[in-house]
Amino acid sequence: MYQNCLKFCIKGNCTNDGYRFSPKSSIQQDFWCKLIGWTCSDECRYICMWNTVEKFQAQHGYVPKFHGKWPFTRMLGMQEPASAIASMLNLATNAYMYGRIRSEFTVRKVPIVLFWHGFALVCMNAWMWSTIFHTRDTDFTEFMDYACALSMVMGLFIAVIVRTD
Incomplete structure (x- = not known):
């Protein structure tokens, strides 16, 4: 679920290098994330992580780890x-x-x-x-x-x- 979302998000929103947003990107990045240097593929990982969390909670009743870490909501661009x-x-x-x-x-x-x-x-x-x-x-x-x-x-x-x- 997560991997499919990630593949679709990166393909539809990022340039080939995965760092910059393509002109057709639907992702809106806030000031703090831009300042700290979140790339397009980073944004896709974050969006897909929370989409997957919502589905896992609804279907299985638990929150999975991503890349070995529990999901945290970013605040002022801070990951944790x-x-x-x-x-x-x-x-x-x-x-x-x-x-x-x-x-x-x-x-x-x-x-x-x-x-x-x-x-x-x-x-x-x-x-x-x-x-x-x-x-x-x-x-x-x-x-x-x-x-x-x-x-x-x-x-x-x-x-x-x-x-x-």
Whole structure:
């Protein structure tokens, strides 16, 4: 059902590369989706996902996963709005605490502060990529999210060792 819808939608609305909308396209993309970079084939996947969800709920009473993920309603172009907002809040909290570290401690007086500067930057980078990934899932943003999350976990492991020393 999903695959047939997708094939029909892409053929009827997208250019051959699948990125742009053809002149005869019936899909209307909002400002936020354009800003974030949703392509024509992405829009078709989204439309067909929700068409399939409606039919599955009516016929079978459950919601299927698509591309290994549960369907979410986009908000302001964000693919997973709650996760993206939670990641933004984590980034903001880390940035706030980093500002406090910078204002209250100096490397000359407390040399270990240099480690905490680096750790804070690693964490802020990880939360930034988490926000980007949950806003717009692509192979690259997924890789960066997982790689930076791993760097944060490794930083936490080092922090435990530093703190217990």
